[in-house]
Amino acid sequence: MDIKAYIALSVALFTIGVIGVLIRRNAIIIFMCVELMLNAVNLLLVAFSKMHALSNVAKASATFASDAQIFVFFIMVVAAAEVSVGLAIIVMMYRNVHTIDVNFLNRLKN
Amino acid sequence: MNITTIIFILLSVMALGSAIMMITSKSPVHSVLWLIIVFFAISGHYILLNAQFLAIVNIIVYAGAIMVLFLFVVMLMNLNAETEPIKNYRLQLVGVVSGCSLLLIIIMALNRLDVENVVEMKVGDGGLIKVLGMTLFKNYVLPFEISSVLFLSAMIGAVVIGKKDMIADKK
Numbered sequence: 001m002d003i004k005a006y007i008a009l010s011v012a013l014f015t016i017g018v019i020g021v022l023i024r025r026n027a028i029i030i031f032m033c034v035e036l037m038l039n040a041v042n043l044l045l046v047a048f049s050k051m052h053a054l055s056n057v058a059k060a061s062a063t064f065a066s067d068a069q070i071f072v073f074f075i076m077v078v079a080a081a082e083v084s085v086g087l088a089i090i091v092m093m094y095r096n097v098h099t100i101d102v103n104f105l106n107r108l109k110n
Numbered sequence: 111m112n113i114t115t116i117i118f119i120l121l122s123v124m125a126l127g128s129a130i131m132m133i134t135s136k137s138p139v140h141s142v143l144w145l146i147i148v149f150f151a152i153s154g155h156y157i158l159l160n161a162q163f164l165a166i167v168n169i170i171v172y173a174g175a176i177m178v179l180f181l182f183v184v185m186l187m188n189l190n191a192e193t194e195p196i197k198n199y200r201l202q203l204v205g206v207v208s209g210c211s212l213l214l215i216i217i218m219a220l221n222r223l224d225v226e227n228v229v230e231m232k233v234g235d236g237g238l239i240k241v242l243g244m245t246l247f248k249n250y251v252l253p254f255e256i257s258s259v260l261f262l263s264a265m266i267g268a269v270v271i272g273k274k275d276m277i278a279d280k281k
Contacts, residue, residue: 001118003227007220009122013129013148015213020133022205025195028138028184032145035176036129039152042168046237050159050230066236066245069164073246076171077257081264083176087183088271094187101195 006047013040027090027100031083038079042072114231117158125151136191138184142177149173159229161237 013036020033049068090100097104125148132144149172156165197205235241246254 001114001229001231003225003229004220004223005118006229008217009125011213011216011220012126015209015216016126016129016133018212019206019209022209023197023202024133025197026138026189028180028189029133029141032141032180033133035172036132036145036148039149039168039172043152043155046156046159046161046164047229049236050161050234051227053230053234053236054228066241067249069161069237069242070245070250072164073167073242074253074257076167077260080171080176081260083179084264084268085271087179088268091183091186092271099195100187100189103195 003047003051006044010040010044010047013037013043025101025103027093027102030102031086031090035079035083038075042075045069045072045075114158117154121151121154121158125155136194138189138194139181142181142184145180146173146177149177156237158231159237160232160234163239163242164237 017033017037017040020036021030024030024033045068049066052068093105094100128144128147128151132141132148135141135144149168153165153168153173156162156168
């Protein structure tokens, strides 16, 4: 498979995530769109790692082919930590203003 | 057109269609379920790229743990299509147009790129548990340990933020 097909797919998924952040007002949906963008980048990293596995540099070393997949693990680690804290913040916001509409979070405006 | 291409197209259509359904569906519970389908499609892509361990981890961590957390919060707040805040139509249109412009710009840039690299599919041992474990515990031990500290701080942070009368106590 051509690398361009994977780049196009990842860009499309990323863009859908961006559009979701722009058109929704529900804080949880916006958060889920961020997760979708992270996943698009993960997919692209794995695709690049498999592209790199065919190169001569990678064939000389045993572990070079899996470096990008380790990066994906760390992205997943950071995403899991981010979700736990982010959802705690959303729950706290819901407890204070009794809505998850992001338009209510404009107290810093004036 | 061989079977790999057909599976690739099938999984891509599944991922993109579910992602579009996710951002357009009214009910937050439906959005969560559509996002789980997206994650399963991406896991299928990982299997197609012979990154099997990553596929399993993606299903366990994302579809299993993170989405259950989202679903739990959605059900805790009792959100449904009636309580869903709707952005006004003009702002939605602006969002879609600007997102599509981003897509268009990157796709046009991609079009002018003249690389002929191909991706290795269904073969290669870079994604197997043995190779990944060797890489992780030989070259990336320090980041691995630091990530455990990150998890600990995230856990403490979530507990502190979620504590019941934090704001009332401050007053």
